[in-house]
Amino acid sequence: MSVQSTESLQKMYESLAEKDKRHFMHPTTSLKQQQQQGPGLIFTEGKGIYLKDIRGEEYIDSLSSLWNVNIGHGRKELGEAAMAQMQKLAFSSTFATNSHEPVIELAEKVAQMAPGDLTMTFFTSGGSEANDTAFKTVRYYWQLKGQPEKKKIISRKKSYHGVAVGATSATGLPAFRSFPSLAPDFYYVDSTIESLKEMIEREGAETIAAFISEPVQGSGGVNPPPENYFQQVRDICDEHNILFIADEVITGFGRTGKTFGMEHFGVTPDVMCMAKGITSGYAPLGGMVISEKLRDELIDLSDGAYMHGYTYSGHPMCCAVALKNLEIIEQEGLVENVRRMGEEIEKGFHWLQERHEGIGNIRGIGLLRAFEIFEDKESKKRYEDPVSPKVAEEAMKRNMVGRSIIYEGQDTIALAPPFCITKEEVEKVITILDECLTAVKRNGNLSS
Structure with missing residues (x-):
């Protein structure tokens, strides 16, 4: 690349960076840092x-951007599918019994893929909306059943369920709940049966x-x-007449090496929330899937x-x-590749553990x-100043976008690359x- 072209690209970056600082309010970002440093x-x-x-x-995208670009970047087939649909029917409302072919076909496809009797989907624009929809729907269900006092939602500490008002309130990470304001009737338990x-x-x-839970906690530390x-x-839940909601926003559509994360545990929830992987991030879409039993009761009880x-x-x-995204996942056998490459990553982590004292608690499933x-792996003592952000910073210097997780005192490096790796x-x-x-x-941030 010539000096001139490098200078030209730098000027382009600076022009966009100034516009970014003035006009774009970034999600989950320090507003002060944005103004002082501009975009990364x-x-x-x-x-x-x-x-x-x-x-x-x-740059290597080692987290599929936000755990969502499952089939990988640059798939023209998805752009072609979008263009073909927009040229044919860009939008039509699905309110008041109106419908259209793509939503009907997708609802049937989700029903075919979902475990157990999860067969009816309400579509949203993303995971936060999907979880909020679930909370409102289960409360509506109990209201129709003549039990309006059944409105409390229990979630797990270290869980992440989104940032809409209800979804934030269900999130078990206090850092998110400190942002005003929360909805009532949300409660949090440790990840033990005794606590529940x-x-x-x-x-x-x-x-x-x-009760709501991710099959594997994502943003809370890949737990x-x-x-x-x-x-x-x-x-x-069955014993106490409590509905079970599975938040499959990150784990759904192959991320764990099975179509849905709960399949690893032989459990079918009453309600399942999804997003991210259903389009691999190429379009904003989420949804709540309910069981046939719940569907039938809602129909019978509501006027x-x-x-x-x-x-x-x-x-x-x-x-x-x-x-089109789900077709590609199936035709290219990407879920099987998730299983194989997940095993390779685990081997790699154990190799790192042999080379670097302090690496421990290796965990995960599939490509999650x-x-x-740790400062002391045996006692689980962590460094007072977290190390994983420094590792992520070094990764950026080597052209890899990584993820450090330090919520709740953790010091974690997470990987969730695209399925095509x-x-x-x-x-x-x-x-x-x-x-x-x-x-x-070498910089003195890790024990020798």
């Missing part, structure tokens, strides 16, 4: 597991509408459940309208993109993986992490 990377294109920024630099039982006994099952946890949760709906519930273009950094690319990611850990140690 400004991405312009992507291919497979790679992203390219406006300066022409290529104690909560039900204290609050009274007659006041509890539902798999304790052994037999969800089987016991299912039994407890008036189901007074809940978003303008873009079942957007035709988004549904068309989702159908993490490890933690190859063994050679996994090895490249592990090599970069090795270099990062070595650099952090």
